[in-house]
Amino acid sequence: MDTVVPLRIQILSIIGSVFFLMLIGRLILKRKLEEEYAIIWVVCTVFLLVLSFWRAGLERVAALLGVFYPPSLIFLAALFAITLFLVHLSVVATRLEHQNRRLAQEVALLRNELRESPKA
């Protein structure tokens, strides 16, 4: 079937995915993004790229899963991935906050020690 995905959309999504992949690569290179957080984005983009090239892929997978309207499968997968990642970010933020508070406590203890110690 040739009309599965229009060519224009296919080209657009390939360009979009490649551009996104380059952006992620650049951020990692410049040390603005930890690999830990980059992996999920790389995986997602590769996934999109595969679907961009393999035009009938989405329909096949959708049919396999019993999804009537194939594009909704993409929305479902994207929402699921985003939600999971947001939870992950909340966990990371909590850990950082915890470490931050502990560091602040240590700073206060050290400030006090400095003040109490006889000047050299």
Add this chain to the structure above:
Amino acid sequence: MNPAPPHIAVVVPAYNEEESIRDVVAEVIRSLEHLGLSPEVIVVDDGSTDGTESAVRTLPCVLLSLPFNIGKGAATQLGFRYTYARNCDVVVLVDADGQHPAEEIGALLEPLLEGTADVVIGSRFLGNGGSRSSFGRRIGISYLNALNGMLLRRRVTDSTSGFRAMNRKALALCLEEYPYEYPEPEAIVMFTRQNLRVVEVAVHMNERTGGQSSIAMSDGLLYLFRTTLAMLMAVLRTHH
């Protein structure tokens, strides 16, 4: 031979309390001296943006100054860590806003020194104590008391009171884990579930002499929701 007198320290967490902190520290020192105790007061400045820190510098007390605001519970925990490292036997918590009556520290200490309690809470609502507060606040406190009572199967009359004293056993429990924001109701759950003896004594609290409560009215519901969740989690965490 008399045993060595217990080493008692008073921790005062302070956030933007420049108006009241001098009087609070002075009153605490006076009441400790009145009890025949060497006055050891530790003020934890929780990243105040007013003149709290410079005010405390002129006072005869230890100043622990945090580089930024980390929350009342976390600031209090810093006081715990400091006093624990200094081998204190008993730690008293007094709010910096002047609503806790320093002259009643003796009443807080009594059950600890007699060895009949591990944690003592000064309650506004027990016996003939008393304190005026807004309708909304009273409802919130009643709710937290009821929740505490339900979770712990014992009567708690003032679960939000921060006027407390605890012995070294309780202190040791707070060094690693202590609720970092609005810690009072959750800490009661924590202590009780760890089988510490938590006792309330009646005290009369003053009106605030300056500054603002750490809980604004607009945040009241959020505070209640958050504290409820924290208390439930504290129960689950210690479920054996």
